[in-house]
Amino acid sequence: MLEGLIWFLLVIVTVFFLYIIENYIRSRLPGNNKAWFFQPVYRLIKLIGKKDLNEGCFCRWYSVASCWFACCALYFTVMGSHLVLVYASIVMMELFMLAGAWNHGEAFAAMAAQRGIVRLLICGFSGLVCAASVFHVTGSLNLKIISEYSGGQGLLLQLPLTFLAMLTVMLTRGNLLFFDFNIAGKGMGFVDSPLAVPYGGWSLALVQLTHWVEIGVWVKLVSVFLPFNPWVSFAISAFGYFAFLLLDGFVSKAQWKKVARNALIWGGGMSVMNFIWLVL
Numbered sequence: 414m415l416e417g418l419i420w421f422l423l424v425i426v427t428v429f430f431l432y433i434i435e436n437y438i439r440s441r442l443p444g445n446n447k448a449w450f451f452q453p454v455y456r457l458i459k460l461i462g463k464k465d466l467n468e469g470c471f472c473r474w475y476s477v478a479s480c481w482f483a484c485c486a487l488y489f490t491v492m493g494s495h496l497v498l499v500y501a502s503i504v505m506m507e508l509f510m511l512a513g514a515w516n517h518g519e520a521f522a523a524m525a526a527q528r529g530i531v532r533l534l535i536c537g538f539s540g541l542v543c544a545a546s547v548f549h550v551t552g553s554l555n556l557k558i559i560s561e562y563s564g565g566q567g568l569l570l571q572l573p574l575t576f577l578a579m580l581t582v583m584l585t586r587g588n589l590l591f592f593d594f595n596i597a598g599k600g601m602g603f604v605d606s607p608l609a610v611p612y613g614g615w616s617l618a619l620v621q622l623t624h625w626v627e628i629g630v631w632v633k634l635v636s637v638f639l640p641f642n643p644w645v646s647f648a649i650s651a652f653g654y655f656a657f658l659l660l661d662g663f664v665s666k667a668q669w670k671k672v673a674r675n676a677l678i679w680g681g682g683m684s685v686m687n688f689i690w691l692v693l
Contacts, residue, residue, distance in 0.1 A: 420491035424629040427651050429454075432625065435658040442662075457618050473616040475513030480619045482506035483626040490633045493557025496544050499630065500537075506627065507533050510620070525596040531673050532594050536582050539680035543582075546575045546688045560637050569638045574687035576638045581680040583631035583654065589661045591675045628654070 437450050449455075486502035489495075507529065514526040548554050550571050551562045562568060569576055585592040636643070636650035667675070 417488070417492045421488060424487060424491060424633055424647075425626060427647075428625045428629040428632065431651060431655045431658060435655065438659065439662055457621060472513040472516045475509045475516075476616040476619040476623065479506045479509040479513070480623040480626070482509065483623045483630070486630045487626050487633075490556065490630050493555065493560065496547070496554040496556060496559075499556070499634070500540055500544070503627065503630065504533070504537065506623065510623070528594045528596050528669055528673075532585060532596075532676070535673060535676045535680060536585055539578050539582050539676075539684050542681065542684035542688055543575045543578050546572055546684065546691055549688070549691050556634075556637060560643060563637055564640055564642070567640045569640060572638065572687055574683040574690070576635070578680050578682075578684035578687070579631075579635050579638065581676060581683065583628075583635055584657060585676045585680065586631055587628055587654070587657070589657050590664050591667055592672055592679075593661075593666055594669050594672050595666060 433451060433453050436453050440452070482502045482505040486499050486506060489498040489502060511526045511529045511533070514522040514529070544554060547559060547568070550568065551559050553559060553562075559568070581592065584590055585594075588594065588596075632650050632654050633647060635653075636646040639646035639649055641649070
């Protein structure tokens with residue numbers, strides 16, 4: 414129990430620092446506004462202290478449920494629970510976030526929610542096929558058993574395409590590179606209107622925290638494929654995600670339909686190819 418709690422806190426703190434360091438490094442580059450080291454934390458604190466502009470809308474409370482399920486997903490992951498519990502928590506997290514946007518009745522939010530549904534379907538399909546491949550090889554969906562098998566038998570060597578598919582899902586959920594659906598609130602135009610439109614103040618801060626916690630889940634899941642000590646595997650996985658964070662600043666954003674095609678080909682396609690290879 415104590416080790417699980419340590420893992421839970423470590424994953425959250427690690428992801429927080431990844432985004433903090435990435436924001437600081439990017440602010441040092443020419444053409445970017447200067448920011449001090451803990452600027453993302455400062456923005457969160459300011460949001461928490463602000464009054465929610467949508468106080469009359471019940472949808473702002475959906476972010477609370479979404480954050481709760483994200484924490485549940487991370488808890489199940491670090492405790493080595495069944496993969497179905499992790500996936501179910503992530504799906505519930507996303508559904509509450511999408512429901513909040515959809516029920517708000519704002520045009521930009523509804524459009525972003527539609528993109529979010531497409532992203533959820535693609536990631537859900539890719540994740541399920543990846544889980545089927547893992548079960549075919551290890552005979553279990555218990556993360557603790559899968560991690561032990563990976564350390565002794567080399568899960569990465571047996572499921573290389575599944576690993577790439579999981580990496581694609583992680584990048585898609587992190588809104589990075591050619592897998593950014595433009596619903597993360599990075600821009601304010603019609604093309605990239607944020608999913609966070611119905612949220613403001615403390616509820617918007619919870620949306621950001623939920624995203625960071627979810628990324629911790631995917632970084633930990635990807636690390637399960639690596640044939641090292643769990644601490645070393647997680648460190649390598651976290652460093653890899655940090656590298657993608659930095660690289661994202663130099664990649665131009667594509668139209669969201671092309672992004673959906675990229676995510677389906679690399680996520681769903683790779684996972685299906687590996688599963689067919691196993692069966693045949």
